Amino acid sequence: MDFFPVFLRLNNRKVLVVGGGDVACRKVDLLLRADADITLISPQLHPYLATLANNNQLTWIEKEYQSSDVEGFHQVWATTDIKSLNHQIFSDAEALGIWTNVVDDPQHCHFITPSMIDRNPIQVAISSGGASPVLVRYIREKLETQLPQNLSLLATYSGEQRQRIKQYFSTVDERRKFWERFFRLPDVENATSTDQLEAEFSAQLTQPEESTIGSLYVIETGADPELLSLKALRLMQQAEHVLYPKGCNDIFVDLCRRDAEREAYLESGVNQQITELLSQNLRVCLLVPKNTVPCDLEKLCVENNSPLIPCLG
Template identity: 65%
Template sequence: MDFFPVFLKLTQKKVLVVGGGEVACRKVDLLLKASANITLISPELHPHLATLLNEGQFTYIQAEYDKSQITGFDQVWATTDVKALNHQVYHDANALQIWTNVVDDPDFCDFITPSMIDRSPIQVAISSGGASPVLVRYIREQLETQLPQNLSLLASFSGQQRGRIKQYYKTVDERRKFWEHFFRSPAVEEATTTEQLEQIFTELLEKHEDTGANLYLIETGNDPELLTIKALRLMQQSEFVLYPQDKNDIFVDLCRRDADRESYQYTELVERVEALLAEGLRVCVLAPKDQHRPALKKLCADINGIFVPSHG
């Protein structure tokens, strides 16, 4: 991992942008959305930046860059089209231990900006660490087609209901299961107003019953891309993941990130699953193709669990 993924709060943080051209335009626009306190240094300004300046959006120093100007900032962006100058900005800022980004030059960056899908307050960030911008753009296009357009509405609505739902469900686990049910409702995905979401929410509060413990037996096969949508959905709903010894691989990584995980031996698997089910947990067992045992499939059938065969 060349860069650690993180979201920074830049509200009123002092940010210096060196350069006044087209690249600076893109960065200043993003920084303004994050409510940063921007100072820009450049002999000249792009017309777009001149418009923003006239609106009082940032502080402008009309001058050539000098390292004496860099003191007192929380973050620095070097956006000029002169490579040597950008590197000088990086070294000057580094000497003062200020986080610096030299645009399109990851070797001279303390942080980089990912490609973003913005459904505020929901944000999705994608990065290749500068290795393949075109691939990142392709991934973003794919995600844009998959994510509902009403994510902003859903996030705002659900945030407003946090106190209300605690009156109905006392534990974090119960509330999480309710929200999973709510967000997977087709009517929620199609909702365009708060009133529609309120109606769905109220109906689910009145009707929803905890699904409780269950067993999801997922046959993994050899190719993770051949997992069915149903398998991925169940893997994401699971609260406890069991996987074969020495098989902590991509299939485990595709499961819910906050689920507990544990390796197993087949001789002890059924007993372990029964114990977890007795705790009221939704258990996902990852079983390589043709290696799951009849006793486990029988247990799955006996409790009306779900078995998803591999397609690869």
């Protein structure tokens, strides 16, 4: 990957923005939302930025940039319309080990800002590393239509219950299964208030705990991951252990749950692997190339009452 994805805490961190035009306006807006301590250097200032300075939301130093200006800052943004000046700012900051962003110039950036979907505290970031901003915007628009507006409510409420739920479930696995069940409840998906969530949460805590038994999900894969069914994707996200053909750790494995254990298999020994994992009451996802499911595996699915999810392509 060209850039490592990371979220930074900028609360009260000293950030320097060099430039006072339209580009600086956009970046300052983001930095203010992150509660950064902003200093802006520019001979002139956009009226919007001037308003922020007058309201003490940033510190404006009315002057031309000098190399010593980057000293003492945690992060630097070069937003001027003079390419050579932006490159000088980058060099000055890099010499001091300061992370710097030269706007619209990925080759002179220690970090870049992705396109963001903000459902605070849930944030989704999308980036092409500067290769295709229009494509990133298109992806963002598609995701906006898929992500519910009440994500902020759900995230805030569930975060507040982290200590409370430990009184009922002692292990991480038990708590994870509870939350998986909780978030899929129709009344939770459509909730608009904390009271609605609390009613469902309390009701689920008093429900008898589901018996934990091993489950086997056999997912046929093909050449195109977009042809996976919604059911297949859901089961791949629920599985605690993923088995994939040896030498084929590809995009289908990446679509499985990130914290699931992953293990390669050979066809000659996969039945034994599955049996051992099911005896541990684990949810197992077996990835099988399309049209290669052996008869004995189909029999194993029947014996374990496990779904065989075909590839749609």
